[in-house]
Every structure is written in C-alpha cells, then in structure tokens.
Amino acid sequence: QVQLVESGGGLVQAGGSLRLSCAVSGLTFRTYAMGWFRQAPGKEREFVATVSWNGDSTAVADSVKGRFTISRDNTKNTVYLHMNSLKPEDTAVYYCAAVRAHWGRTEPSNYDYWGQGTQVTVSS
Secondary structure (H helix, E strand, C coil): CCEEEEECCEEEECCCCEEEEEEEECCCHHHCEEEEEEECCCCCCEEEEEECCCCCCEEECHHHCCCEEEEEECCCCEEEEEECCCCHHHCEEEEEEEECCCCCCCCHHHCCEECCCEEEEEEC
C-alpha cells in the first residue's frame, strides 16, 4: 500500500520559516519524481515545486521562487519543502505527490499518488 505522509505544517508569522516533510512508503522511492502542491480555500490546487528522481533537477513556481526550495533524501524515502520568508498568501493545505518518472512535473494530473496534506497558516 502506497502512503505519502506530510508533516511540519503549522501556524507561523509572516517572514518566518517552515520545513515540510513527506515520508513515502509502499513504492520504490528512487524511481519517482516528487512534487509539492498547495490549495487555498476556494482556489484550485497549484504547483509549488518538483524534484527529479535523484534530486539533481528541481523547479519551483514563480510565486515562491527565491523563498522555497525542494529537496529529497532517497536513503530516508523523504521529500522536503523548505519555506522561508513566508507570506500570508502562502496559507494553504500543502500536498506532496509522486509520479513514476525521472523528471518532475508541474501538472497535478500527471501525478500517481498523493498525500493527505498538511495545513500551513501564515499570519500577518
């Protein structure tokens, strides 16, 4: 059974930092590219960041460029989202996702598995 379990969300003040983790089990982690997405109330799920199977290639959305980075540890079957300089508009439920591919994708429909999400709330 494939499981993606996010953690690390919470309430933080604007300008603060959080690190989200996504622990993956039930699949061969190193054969999957990983992504982070977010969904705010009343909005569609949007791409945040993606990382290739080996961690060498990453991409982030323009809205978080320079503030968020994505990384992975294939020895721990875990992907991370490092979030700095958080803004109130970053408030959303953050989801990690896995796609059986070498390279990351930006469209949610491309992903095979999803976690349940973790809430991030940034206060002004």
